[in-house]
Amino acid sequence: xxxxxxxxxxxxxxxxxxxxxxxxxxxxxxxxxxxxxxxxxxxxxxxxxxxxxxxxxxxxxxxxxxxxxxxxxxxxxxxxxxxxxxxxxxxxxxxxxxxxxxxxxxxxxxxxxxxxxxxxxxxxxxxxxxxxxxxxxxxxxxxxxxxxxxxxxxxxxxxxxxxxxxxxxxxxxxxxxxxxxxxxxxxxxxxxxxxxxxxxxxxxxxxxxxxxxxxxxxxxxxxxxxxxxxxxxxxxxxxxxxxxxxxxxxxxxxxxxxxxxxxxxxxxxxxxxxxxxxxxxxxxxxxxxxxxxxxxxxxxxxxxxxxxxxxxxxxxxxxxxxxxxxxxxxxxxxxxxxxxxxxxxxxxxxxxxxxxxxxxxxxxxxxxxxxxxxxxxxxxxxxxxxxxxxxxxxxxxxxxxxxxxxxxxxxxxxxxxxxxxxxxxxxxxxxxxxxxxxxxxxxxxxxxxxxxxxxxxxxxxxxxxxxxxxxxxxxxxxxxxxxxxxxxxxxxxxxxxxxxxxxxxxxxxxxxxxxxxxxxxxxxxxxxxxxxxxxxxxxxxxxxxxxxxxxxxxxxxxxxxxxxxxxxxxxxxxxxxxxxxxxxxxxxxxxxxxxxxxxxxxxxxxxxxxxxxxxxxxxxxxxxxxxxxxxxxxxxxxxxxxxxx
Amino acid sequence: xxxxxxxxxxxxxxxxxxxxxxxxxxxxxxxxxxxxxxxxxxxxxxxxxxxxxxxxxxxxxxxxxxxxxxxxxxxxxxxxxxxxxxxxxxxxxxxxxxxxxxxxxxxxxxxxxxxxxxxxxxxx
Numbered sequence: 001x002x003x004x005x006x007x008x009x010x011x012x013x014x015x016x017x018x019x020x021x022x023x024x025x026x027x028x029x030x031x032x033x034x035x036x037x038x039x040x041x042x043x044x045x046x047x048x049x050x051x052x053x054x055x056x057x058x059x060x061x062x063x064x065x066x067x068x069x070x071x072x073x074x075x076x077x078x079x080x081x082x083x084x085x086x087x088x089x090x091x092x093x094x095x096x097x098x099x100x101x102x103x104x105x106x107x108x109x110x111x112x113x114x115x116x117x118x119x120x121x122x123x124x125x126x127x128x129x130x131x132x133x134x135x136x137x138x139x140x141x142x143x144x145x146x147x148x149x150x151x152x153x154x155x156x157x158x159x160x161x162x163x164x165x166x167x168x169x170x171x172x173x174x175x176x177x178x179x180x181x182x183x184x185x186x187x188x189x190x191x192x193x194x195x196x197x198x199x200x201x202x203x204x205x206x207x208x209x210x211x212x213x214x215x216x217x218x219x220x221x222x223x224x225x226x227x228x229x230x231x232x233x234x235x236x237x238x239x240x241x242x243x244x245x246x247x248x249x250x251x252x253x254x255x256x257x258x259x260x261x262x263x264x265x266x267x268x269x270x271x272x273x274x275x276x277x278x279x280x281x282x283x284x285x286x287x288x289x290x291x292x293x294x295x296x297x298x299x300x301x302x303x304x305x306x307x308x309x310x311x312x313x314x315x316x317x318x319x320x321x322x323x324x325x326x327x328x329x330x331x332x333x334x335x336x337x338x339x340x341x342x343x344x345x346x347x348x349x350x351x352x353x354x355x356x357x358x359x360x361x362x363x364x365x366x367x368x369x370x371x372x373x374x375x376x377x378x379x380x381x382x383x384x385x386x387x388x389x390x391x392x393x394x395x396x397x398x399x400x401x402x403x404x405x406x407x408x409x410x411x412x413x414x415x416x417x418x419x420x421x422x423x424x425x426x427x428x429x430x431x432x433x434x435x436x437x438x439x440x441x442x443x444x445x446x447x448x449x450x451x452x453x454x455x456x457x458x459x460x461x462x463x464x465x466x467x468x469x470x471x472x473x474x475x476x477x478x479x480x481x482x483x484x485x486x487x488x489x490x491x492x493x494x495x496x497x498x499x500x501x502x503x504x505x506x507x508x509x510x511x512x513x514x515x516x517x518x519x520x521x522x523x524x525x526x527x528x529x530x531x532x533x534x535x536x537x538x539x540x541x542x543x544x545x546x547x548x549x550x551x552x553x554x555x556x557x558x559x560x561x562x563x564x565x566x567x568x569x570x571x572x573x574x575x576x577x578x579x580x581x582x583x584x585x586x587x588x589x590x591x592x593x594x595x596x597x598x599x600x601x602x603x604x605x606x607x608x609x610x611x612x613x614x615x616x617x618x619x620x621x622x623x624x625x626x627x628x629x630x631x632x633x634x635x636x637x638x639x640x641x642x643x644x645x
Numbered sequence: 646x647x648x649x650x651x652x653x654x655x656x657x658x659x660x661x662x663x664x665x666x667x668x669x670x671x672x673x674x675x676x677x678x679x680x681x682x683x684x685x686x687x688x689x690x691x692x693x694x695x696x697x698x699x700x701x702x703x704x705x706x707x708x709x710x711x712x713x714x715x716x717x718x719x720x721x722x723x724x725x726x727x728x729x730x731x732x733x734x735x736x737x738x739x740x741x742x743x744x745x746x747x748x749x750x751x752x753x754x755x756x757x758x759x760x761x762x763x764x765x766x767x768x769x
Contacts, residue, residue: 441753
């Protein structure tokens with residue numbers, strides 16, 4: 001029942017009812033009691049008065065108690081309310097967000113300390129002015145309009161607004177990024193009487209976001225650059241790739257690789273990439289230019305990077321801004337590209353936002369530039385090595401060519417000289433034909449009888465002719481051997497027969513001289529070789545021995561010894577045969593006999609040695625103690641085609 | 646024995662020697678100084694034997710021999726006179742069509758006998 005509900009009016013009602021009932025009962029009862037007690041009218045009147053006074057007193061006490069209780073409660077409530085308000089205020093003051101209560105008059109009815117700090121305004125200013133009078137500017141420097149403010153949105157829509165982001169510039173010029181949440185304060189009839197706005201300073205948050213993005217771009221650039229380093233084949237490809245990585249992966253507004261040209265002393269924008277690349281076109285800067293105007297030259301000279309995080313305001317970039325012919329990005333940095341001999345270029349990066357080149361990314365870019373320079377240096381070294389190899393190779397080939405040429409030349413010379421010899425020998429033969437032929441005819445008596453003396457003298461002429469012929473044949477043999485045209489007529493032969501046949505040819509001369517000639521050798525010394533050449537050598541040796549011996553004894557022998565056949569011609573008592581070794585050596589070395597020895601013997605021995613070699617054998621001469629010499633001709637029993645020419 | 650020998654030799658001294666020896670032995674000797682003349686004379690005068698020096702001017706002995714083998718043919722004895730005695734030369738001489746060779750310098754003692762050995766078959 002309504003009567004017993006809690007609430008101020010029901011309490012009052014209850015109290016009133018209780019009073020009515022109590023007071024009514026008192027009045028009724030006291031009147032009856034007094035009537036029964038009173039003896040006369042005067043005592044009744046006095047008793048009435050006392051009961052009325054008592055009634056007033058009780059009512060007064062009752063009222064006093066009631067009011068005191070109520071007042072106490074009210075005071076209690078007021079205290080509780082005050083305490084609660086106090087707690088609320090403290091809470092509101094200690095949050096980090098700014099809380100502002102705005103009324104429909106666009107003035108702040110309440111603002112906590114953080115709000116004042118964030119907005120840069122005092123409580124009075126907030127309370128006394130509307131927000132367009134607060135003096136705040138947006139990011140472009142224009143004053144905030146009322147429509148831009150969060151409360152307006154709430155007032156117009158009646159609904160809360162969450163997560164509104166604004167970047168503003170405070171009156172002291174500093175800028176701050178804010179996130180706003182606004183909710184309506186309900187009033188009567190559903191229209192908001194105001195709005196509560198929570199303001200959060202997200203500047204750090206925004207800064208962190210920017211940093212992350214910067215890092216992401218820097219890492220993308222670095223990753224792209226790494227790929228370029230791995231793949232690029234030439235320094236040009238590497239630098240171009242680096243530029244592209246910066247422009248495309250790193251998202252820089254403009255990335256330029258400047259190369260220092262030695263001859264002109266200019267830094268030329270060799271590679272460029274990025275949204276603003278076309279505006280730069282092809283530019284060049286003297287490397288010796290005044291550093292104040294253009295930091296590029298300074299970077300190249302000193303090898304130190306240059307970083308500007310507010311390119312628009314940087315005085316030193318005025319020339320850069322002119323070159324770009326238009327708005328430039330917010331940040332600009334130049335990193336040196338250096339080889340072991342010094343900087344050869346610069347990498348410049350321009351970013352649209354200010355403050356891009358924080359410490360965290362600048363070092364990364366620096367090391368990228370250094371890596372690029374390092375890889376290029378390695379490429380140069382590689383190139384130099386390859387060029388050196390090529391040169392070496394070319395040189396080697398050239399040498400080989402030269403050697404081939406020289407060999408051919410020598411071969412030709414050889415052939416020419418052997419042709420000469422061949423011609424000479426042929427030319428010698430013709431007259432020799434006549435000498436031998438006609439003396440032969442005369443000695444035969446075909447042209448008439450001869451006296452003994454004539455016969456004797458003609459005999460000497462004839463023999464001389466034969467000697468000359470033999471020499472001419474020797475010369476021809478040498479020519480053939482030297483010219484590589486020796487042809488061996490290899491056939492079966494008997495070593496002993498060869499020796500005996502050669503001895504026969506010499507016997508006449510030996511008898512004439514009075515020299516004993518003894519030949520020894522067992523029959524059946526089987527050979528497969530060029531018999532005529534062997535015989536030629538044996539003939540030479542025997543002639544030599546017969547010629548040289550002093551006490552008149554020559555012994556010739558032939559034996560089989562292992563795979564060889566050894567012919568020995570021993571001449572005893574020859575004149576200073578210790579000379580022979582010298583003779584041999586001299587001839588072999590210089591092609592001439594020493595002056596004190598007859599030339600013919602030298603030639604014959606030289607030819608003999610060469611013939612021996614061409615048969616795959618050898619010829620040696622050793623002096624004998626007490627005078628004389630041993631000639632040893634060693635020839636393989638079976639010619640195996642390995643004769644030296 | 647009234648037989649005719651054509652000698653093709655360009656060295657006059659050697660020619661003299663050969664002629665001397667052959668005429669002494671009773672042969673008629675015709676001489677030609679070079680290969681072309683040799684071929685002509687062989688065809689015209691029909692000798693019984695040709696002594697061919699292999700090194701002749703104009704037409705060398707090898708060519709001349711080949712031509713003679715065409716005309717008059719293989720029956721004509723042709724003997725080479727050669728200074729070379731190398732294996733290769735001998736083969737070349739035989740291949741050109743010569744019946745044999747006599748080495749130079751000629752040995753006067755044996756020369757005529759060697760020549761006659763090539764004429765011998767002709768004797769009836």
